[in-house]
Amino acid sequence: xxxxxxxxxxxxxxxxxxxxxxxxxxxxxxxxxxxxxxxxxxxxxxxxxxxxxxxxxxxxxxxxxxxxxxxxxxxxxxxxxxxxxxxxxxxxxxxxxxxxxxxxxxxxxxxxxxxxxxxxxxx
Amino acid sequence: xxxxxxxxxxxxxxxxxxxxxxxxxxxxxxxxxxxxxxxxxxxxxxxxxxxxxxxxxxxxxxxxxxxxxxxxxxxxxxxxxxxxxxxxxxxxxxxxxxxxxxxxxxxxxxxxxxxxxxxxxxx
Amino acid sequence: xxxxxxxxxxxxxxxxxxxxxxxxxxxxxxxxxxxxxxxxxxxxxxxxxxxxxxxxxxxxxxxxxxxxxxxxxxxxxxxxxxxxxxxxxxxxxxxxxxxxxxxxxxxxxxxxxxxxxxxxxxx
Amino acid sequence: xxxxxxxxxxxxxxxxxxxxxxxxxxxxxxxxxxxxxxxxxxxxxxxxxxxxxxxxxxxxxxxxxxxxxxxxxxxxxxxxxxxxxxxxxxxxxxxxxxxxxxxxxxxxxxxxxxxxxxxxxxx
Numbered sequence: 001x002x003x004x005x006x007x008x009x010x011x012x013x014x015x016x017x018x019x020x021x022x023x024x025x026x027x028x029x030x031x032x033x034x035x036x037x038x039x040x041x042x043x044x045x046x047x048x049x050x051x052x053x054x055x056x057x058x059x060x061x062x063x064x065x066x067x068x069x070x071x072x073x074x075x076x077x078x079x080x081x082x083x084x085x086x087x088x089x090x091x092x093x094x095x096x097x098x099x100x101x102x103x104x105x106x107x108x109x110x111x112x113x114x115x116x117x118x119x120x121x122x123x
Numbered sequence: 124x125x126x127x128x129x130x131x132x133x134x135x136x137x138x139x140x141x142x143x144x145x146x147x148x149x150x151x152x153x154x155x156x157x158x159x160x161x162x163x164x165x166x167x168x169x170x171x172x173x174x175x176x177x178x179x180x181x182x183x184x185x186x187x188x189x190x191x192x193x194x195x196x197x198x199x200x201x202x203x204x205x206x207x208x209x210x211x212x213x214x215x216x217x218x219x220x221x222x223x224x225x226x227x228x229x230x231x232x233x234x235x236x237x238x239x240x241x242x243x244x245x246x
Numbered sequence: 247x248x249x250x251x252x253x254x255x256x257x258x259x260x261x262x263x264x265x266x267x268x269x270x271x272x273x274x275x276x277x278x279x280x281x282x283x284x285x286x287x288x289x290x291x292x293x294x295x296x297x298x299x300x301x302x303x304x305x306x307x308x309x310x311x312x313x314x315x316x317x318x319x320x321x322x323x324x325x326x327x328x329x330x331x332x333x334x335x336x337x338x339x340x341x342x343x344x345x346x347x348x349x350x351x352x353x354x355x356x357x358x359x360x361x362x363x364x365x366x367x368x369x
Numbered sequence: 370x371x372x373x374x375x376x377x378x379x380x381x382x383x384x385x386x387x388x389x390x391x392x393x394x395x396x397x398x399x400x401x402x403x404x405x406x407x408x409x410x411x412x413x414x415x416x417x418x419x420x421x422x423x424x425x426x427x428x429x430x431x432x433x434x435x436x437x438x439x440x441x442x443x444x445x446x447x448x449x450x451x452x453x454x455x456x457x458x459x460x461x462x463x464x465x466x467x468x469x470x471x472x473x474x475x476x477x478x479x480x481x482x483x484x485x486x487x488x489x490x491x492x
Contacts, residue, residue, distance in 0.1 A: 004212045005128060011219060019226065020233035024416045028176035028278075031161075031168050032415035034196075035281050038154075038161045039408010045154050046401035047393045049296065053151035057207055070204060071214035073157075077200065078215060081193060084180055089127045091194035092201060096131075096138060103142065110143040147293045151401075155292035158404050162285010169278035170270045173418065251374055254458050257465060265472065266479035274414050274422035277407075280442075284400075284407045291400050299397035303453055316450060317460035319403075323446065324461060327439060330426055335373045337440035338447060342377075342384060349388065356389040 005089065009082040012075065027084055034076040041069040128212065132205040135198065150207055157199040164192040251335065255328040258321065273330055280322040287315040374458065378451040381444065396453055403445040410438040 016022045044066050045053050057063040081088045139145045167189050168176050180186040204211045262268045290312050291299050303309040327334045385391045413435050414422050426432040450457045 008212050008215055008219075011216070015219060015223060018228040019231050021231075023233070026173040026176050027179060028168050028171060028173050028274075029415055031165055031176075032274075032278060032281075032411050035161050035165055035278075036408045036412035036415055038158050039405045039411065042154055042158055042401050042408065043405035045151050046398055046405055048151060050149040050151050053149050053154075056150060057209075066207065067209055067214050068218060070200070070207075070209050070211065071216075071218035073200060074211045074215035075218055077193075077196060084189065084193075086180075086190055086193055088193065088197045089131050091190050092131055092197035093134070093194075095191060095194035095198055096134060100138065105141045108142050108144075110146070151397075152292055155288050155397075155401060155404075158401075159285045159289035159292055162282045162288065165278050165285065166282035169275055169282055251458055254461055254465075257462070261465060261469065264474045265477050267477075269479070272419040272422050273425060274417060274419050277411055277414050277422075281407050281411055284404050288400055288404055291397050294397060296395040296397050299395050299400075302396060303455075312453065313455055313460050314464060316446070316453075316455055316457065317462075317464035319446060320457045320461035321464055323439070323442060330435065330439075332426075332436055332439050334439065334443045335377050337436050338377055338443035339380070339440075341437060341440035341444055342380060346384060351387040354388050354390075356392070 005078065008074075008078050012079045013082060016079070025079065025083055027080060030076055030080040030083060034073065034080060037069065037072040037076055041066070041073055044069060128201065131197075131201055135202045136205060139202070148202065148206055150203060153199055153203040153206060157196065157203060160192065160195040160199055164189070164196055167192060251324065254320075254324055258325045259328060262325070271325065271329055273326060276322055276326040276329060280319065280326060283315065283318040283322055287312070287319055290315060374447065377443075377447055381448045382451060385448070394448065394452055396449060399445055399449040399452060403442065403449060406438065406441040406445055410435070410442055413438060 013022075016025055044062070045056070048056065056066055078088065081091075136145075139148055167185070168179070171179065179189055201211065204214075259268075262271055290308070291302070294302065302312055324334065327337075382391075385394055413431070414425070417425065425435055447457065450460075
C-alpha cells in the first residue's frame with residue numbers, strides 16, 4: 001500500500017481509538033455507514049441530467065458538496081478496509097485484471113449492454 | 124496523490140478508453156454504479172451478527188467475496204473521482220480534519236449518539 | 247391471491263416464521279437487505295440514458311428483471327415496516343403532506359434546484 | 370392493487386404534475402432518489418446494535434425519524450412503480466412465491482447461510 005493511503009488508514013484508526021469508537025466500527029456497521037454516505041452522494045446527482053452531472057464541478061457550491069460527500073465515502077471505505085485488513089488498491093487492481101480478461105476491447109467496444117456488470121461476452 | 128492510487132486512476136481511464144466506454148462514464152452513471160456495488164457488498168453482511176462480521180475474513184470463500192466487492196467499490200469510486208478531478212485521499216483527510224474539530228475526544232469518547240453523523244457536541 | 251398490502255405483510259411474517267428466520271430479521275438486518283436490493287435495482291439502470299430508462303418496460307427481458315428487483319425491494323420494505331409496526335402508506339402520505347406544504351406549486355414549478363430534497367423555498 | 374396504495378400512487382402523480390416535476394421523474398432519477406432515501410434510513414441504524422435496532426420505536430425522537438425516512442422510501446418506490454406501470458404488491462407476491470419454492474421450510478429452517486439471498490438449497 002502506498003504511503004498516502006496508508007497514512008489515512010492509520011489516521012482513521014487513531015481517530016476512532018482516541019474516541020473509544022472502535023467498538024462501533026464492526027465491519028457490519030462500517031458497511032452501513034459507507035452505504036449511508038453513498039446515499040448522500042447520490043442525492044447530489046439524482047435530479048441532474050447526464051450533462052449537468054458532467055459539469056457539476058464548475059459550480060462552487062455543488063463542487064464543495066460533492067467533494068465533501070466523496071471524502072466521507074472514502075473515509076468509511078478506507079476504515080472498513082483497514083479493519084478487514086484489505087488493501088484497497090490491490091483489490092481494485094485484481095478485479096480490473098479480471099474485467100480486462102472478461103471484456104476484451106474488440107468484443108465490447110462502445111457497447112452499453114456489455115458494459116452492464118456481469119454480462120459476459122459471447123465466445 | 125500517491126503513485127499507486129494515481130496508477131489505478133490512469134489504468135481505469137485507459138480501460139474505459141480502450142473499450143469506448145467513457146461515453147457511459149458520466150458522473151451520474153458512475154455514482155449509480157458505485158451505489159450498485161455497495162449494495163453487493165452490503166448483501167455479504169446483511170444476515171451476519173456483529174461478531175460474525177468481525178470474523179468474516181477467517182472464512183476463505185467469504186473473504187474472497189468481500190475482497191472482490193470492495194475491489195469493485197474502489198474501482199467505481201476511483202473512476203468517479205478521476206472523472207470529477209477529485210483527489211480521494213485529500214478529500215477524506217479534509218473531512219476527517221473537520222470531524223476531529225467537531226467531535227473532540229473528551230466530548231464524545233465512547234458515546235454512540237455522538238458517533239451518529241451530523242450530531243454536533245454541545246458547546 | 248389478493249394483492250392487499252396487509253395480506254403481504256402477514257404473508258411475509260408467516261414466511262419468516264415457517265423457516266425460523268425471524269431471528270435474522272432485526273430492523274438493522276432488514277435495512278441492510280433493503281439496501282442490497284435497491285443496489286440490484288440500481289444496477290439495472292446505471293448505464294442507461296434517461297430516455298432508455300423511460301423505455302425499459304418495452305423490452306421483455308429488461309422489464310422482467312426490473313419487476314423482479316422492485317418486487318424484492320417491496321418485500322424487504324414491507325417486512326421492515328411490519329417488524330417496526332409502521333404503516334407504509336400512512337407514513338408516505340404524512341411526508342407527502344409535509345412536502346406539499348414546504349414546496350407549494352407556484353414557488354417550485356419546473357425548478358430542479360427546488361426539486362432537490364431538503365432545499366426550502368424562499369419565503 | 371388496494372385502494373390506499375392506488376390513492377397514494379395517484380396523489381404522487383398529481384403532486385409531480387402540479388409542480389411540473391414529471392420531467393425530473395425519469396425512472397433513472399427515481400431509482401437514484403430511492404437509493405438516496407434508503408441511505409438516510411440506513412444512517413438511522415448504522416451505529417445501533419441488533420438489540421438497539423429492535424427497540425428503536427420505543428424512543429419518540431428516533432421513532433419519528435425512522436417513520437419519516439420509511440415514508441420517503443415508500444414515496445419514491447411508489448412513484449417509480451407508478452411511472453413504470455408496476456404493481457408493487459403483485460411484484461412482491463410473485464417474488465415471494467418464487468422464494469417459497471426455492472427455500473422450502475424443511476430445507477432452510479433456522480439456517481442463516483440459506484437465508485443469504487441467492488444461495489439455493491441442495492437438491
